[in-house]
Amino acid sequence: MTIRLYDTSARQIRDFAPLVPGCVSIYLCGATVQAAPHIGHIRSGLNFDIMRRWFEYRGYDVTFIRNVTDIDDKIIAKSADQGRPWWSIGYENERAFNDGYEALGCLPPTYEPRATGHVTEMVEMMRGLIERGHAYEADGSVYFDVRSFPEYLALSNQDIDDLRQPDEGVSGKRDPRDFAMWKSTKPGEPSWETPWGRGRPGWHLECSAMAHKYLGEAFDIHGGGLDLIFPHHENEIAQAKAYGDAFASYWVHNAWVTMSGEKMSKSLGNSVLVAEMVKNWRPIVLRYYLGTPHYRSMIEYSEEALREAESAFARIEGFVQRVVEKAGPVAPAAEVPLAFAEAMDDDLGVPQALAIIHTTVRQGNSALAADDKEAAVARLAEVRAMLGVLGLDPLDPHWVGEADRGEDLHGVVDTLVRLVLQQRESARSRKDWATADAIRDQLNQSGLVIEDGPDGPRWTLGPR
Secondary structure (H helix, E strand, O other): OOOOOEEEOEEEEEEOOOOOEEEEEEEEEEEEEEEEEHHHHHHHHHHHHHHHHHHHHHEEEEEEEEEEEOOHHHHHHHHHOOOOOOHHHHHHHHHHHHHHHHHOOOOOEEEEEEHHHEEEEEEEEHHHHOOOEEEEEOOOOEOHHHHHHOOOOOOOOOOOHHHOOOOOOOOOOOOOEEEEEEEOOOOOOOOOOOOOOEEOOOOOHHHHHHHHHHHEEEEEEEEEHHHHHHHHHHHHHHHHHHHHHOOEEEEEEEOHHHEOOOOOOOOOOOOOOOHHHHHHOHHHHHHHHHHOOOOOEEEOOHHHHHHHHHHHHHHHHHHHHHHHHHHOOOOOOOOOOOOHHHHHHHOOOOOHHHHHHHHHHHHHHHHHHHOOHHHHHHHHHHHHHHHHHHHHOOHHHHHHHHHHHOOHHHHHHHHHHHHHHHHHHHHHHOOOHHHHHHHHHHHOOOEEEHHHHHHOEEEEEOOO
């Protein structure tokens, strides 16, 4: 089956046809590093990580570019407020973003270019746009003439005459809707030399220039959050196509993480920082929570929803652990089940694919209950293959390392729990059911789940 994706520009799901057979080129708008990331920021990187993994599973060679916007108005404002160099703020938060991506198991991008490292490419693009009559210089700034590009606003399906007219007080603009590609220098701000004087990049120019450098005049997929469609992606398209590039064949946008119905953002004061979340929740559970809804569906944040995700993943992980205890290491299957593949091919249908995982887990648990070791092992191999595509295989070295960090504490708890379980078994052998049940209830109240099996009782941590 052909992979199909919802293309924002076409407003429909389209069959994916790569520009180069066997290869996929993806440009994802990455972090603006003015502050540490919340889980809404990381969701975008995680959604496109799953896309990348699925293309790779299907045999494609993927080039994945995720940029870093390390200079913008907010970074400069924070630099002034905090009395710190702008680059210090940017680099600190860039590291925080990368720590977040890594904690949640995102594969590193093929390249991760910074805006400030590509001023030469931006100047070259501006020069070409001015020569073609699509841009102009005014008072040291360079603006894009939006009326010179008839396709402007096609992505967001707006009419230019209905567009709000920003920056009406900016001198030198021919039309209030023209946007800045380059901003002339101001006292105390960082600046770079150009043919039009010193200044710094506007937000939109960097992505057009970096996509051109790393992916060429045409590439397959441009991704980002819904909030970037206008103005950022509209302005990227205008710059790149007016320059002569074909630019992206498909536009794919992920939905937001919301709180009380509002987009999670620093300005609303409702952000949930990744660095704090991973102190209270296992990163693999956060990945499950953020990565298993459909990428085009909003996620309404709540601790209750996180606890539900934790419980759901615990059912999967418990099955994996039981089979490994019984049969030893089990390698992933070479291929995922057909129904899982069909779901993923259909616009990355992760919720439907996840349903196949849970069905397979139930089948595996039934096999364990029937002491059918061969069937249980076969189901685990399938489960591992499917989880691997989603970056959620608990036996993957990335997550095994996470579990190992708590191994010493686990050993201590295991020793203590087994002493209590021995007391429970003694009570059961005396047919003192009241004492046995009381011990089990106390363990459950402590957050432990006790399961009685043919090989004796075993314990696991229950949902918090």
